[in-house]
Amino acid sequence: RTPWSNLATVPPKSELLRVERLIRSLSPSAVMVEYSSLGPLLSMLPENTGTSILVHDSFAARAELFAAQGQAFDYDDAPSFKEEAERMSSAGVIFHASMNELNRFQDIDNGPRHIWFKPTAAVHRGRLEERPQAELLYIGANQQGSRDAIGHFLETIWPSILEKSPNARLNIVGPVGEHLDSRLLTEGISVHGKVDDLADFAGPDMIGILPTRLMSGISIKVGEYL
Numbered sequence: 001r002t003p004w005s006n007l008a009t010v011p012p013k014s015e016l017l018r019v020e021r022l023i024r025s026l027s028p029s030a031v032m033v034e035y036s037s038l039g040p041l042l043s044m045l046p047e048n049t050g051t052s053i054l055v056h057d058s059f060a061a062r063a064e065l066f067a068a069q070g071q072a073f074d075y076d077d078a079p080s081f082k083e084e085a086e087r088m089s090s091a092g093v094i095f096h097a098s099m100n101e102l103n104r105f106q107d108i109d110n111g112p113r114h115i116w117f118k119p120t121a122a123v124h125r126g127r128l129e130e131r132p133q134a135e136l137l138y139i140g141a142n143q144q145g146s147r148d149a150i151g152h153f154l155e156t157i158w159p160s161i162l163e164k165s166p167n168a169r170l171n172i173v174g175p176v177g178e179h180l181d182s183r184l185l186t187e188g189i190s191v192h193g194k195v196d197d198l199a200d201f202a203g204p205d206m207i208g209i210l211p212t213r214l215m216s217g218i219s220i221k222v223g224e225y226l
Contacts, residue, residue, distance in 0.1 A: 005074065005075055005076050006075070006076050006077075007035065007037065007075055008035075008037055008059040008075035008076065008077040008078065008079065009037060009075070009076050009077040010037050010038075010039075010040055010077075010087065011037070011038070011041075016040065016041050016044065017044075019041055020041065020044045020045065023045060023049075024045075024046070028049065029049065029050060030049065030050035030051070030052070031045060031049055031050070031051055031052075032051075032052045032053065032054055032095075033052075033053055033054070034053075034054050034056075035053075035054075035055070035057075035059075036053060036055060036058070036059060036079075036084050036087045036088050037059070037077075037087065038053070039053055039087040039088040039089070039090060039091060040087060040090070042090040042091050043090035050092055050093075051090065051091050051092045051093075052091055052092060052093040052094065052095060053088050053091045053093075053094045053095070053112075054095045054097075054117070055088075055094060055095065055096050055097065055098075055101065056096075056097035056098070056220060057097075057220075058081075058084060058098070058101045058104070058105075059075065059077070059078065059079055059084055060078075060079050060080055060081040060083070060084045060104075061081075061098075061100075061101050061104065062075075062145075062214075063078035063079075065214050066144070066214055069213060069214055071144065071148070071214060074143060074144035074145075081104055081105065081108060082108055084105075085105055085108050088105075088112060089111045089112065091112045092112060092113065093112060093113045093114075093115060094112045094113070094114050094115070095115050095116075095117040096114060096115065096116055096117060097117055097119070097220070097223075098116075099116050102114050102115075102116050119222065119223045119226065133165065133167035133168055133169055134161075134165050134167075134168045134169070134207060135168075135169045135170075135171070135205070135206055135207065136161075136168065136169065136170045136171065136206075136207045136208075136209050137170075137171050137173065137201050137206050137207065137208050137209065137225070138150055138153070138170065138171070138172050138173070138176075138208075138209050138211075139173045139174050139198065139208075139221055139224050139225070140172070140173075140174045140175075140176030140177075140221075141174055141175055141176060142174075142175035142176050142178065142179050143176075144214065145212070145214040146174075146176045147176055147179060147180070148213055148214055149210075149211045149212045149213060149214070150172065150176060150180065150211065151180060151181065151184060152211060152213060153209065153211040154180070154184040154185070154186075154189070155184055157211065158170065158186070158189070159186075162187070162188060167188075168188055169188050169189075169190065170188060170189045170190070170209075171190050171192060171201055172189065172190070172191045172192065173192045173193075173195055173198065173201060174192075174193070174194065174195075175193065175194060177191035177192065177193055178191070178193055198224060208221070208225035210222065210225075
């Protein structure tokens with residue numbers, strides 16, 4: 001099990017009440033929660049509080065994609081799209097990282113306003129560095145989608161890259177690298193784990209890779225690379 005296996009589960013009422021008391025003590029004009037599992041908390045707040053949810057990975061979509069690949073869902077709770085929409089029904093606005101997920105929820109829910117939170121990125125026109133070899137970057141958390149993706153890449157794609165570019169290098173950044181099969185970590189691969197600043201691996205000639213089979217976390221990685 002991953003450390004976040006209960007992320008999709010609505011917290012117990014006692015925990016929601018503690019968070020509600022904390023929020024009320026701060027008297028905010030607006031509250032945004034991350035993930036639909038915290039949606040029920042919003043119904044407990046004063047009516048004059050602006051409420052919103054940031055959905056950058058729908059649990060219903062995730063469960064559907066895992067099932068299509070014959071994989072077990074990697075969280076304790078796997079709501080349907082209808083159930084997840086009901087969790088979020090108290091929000092005034094729901095921001096989606098994925099346009100595809102926004103469309104799925106709009107089809108079943110006429111309550112909250114749904115907005116695609118279109119990613120933006122600063123454009124840096126830095127000078128291309130003279131690197132002695134191609135340098136690739138993969139960023140991933142320790143969750144099944146990322147482990148499956150980079151494991152598949154290392155096993156089936158990386159060897160063919162080395163055949164054409166023997167000096168190529170691959171940097172694996174984030175907790176995902178700590179849980180990979182050591183037999184896959186062959187020549188040219190560096191595992192860095194958690195880092196203080198992702199910008200240390202940036203550069204106009206760095207190649208960000210996004211292998212995927214479970215369609216999880218795509219929008220986040222694209223934003224990080226940009």
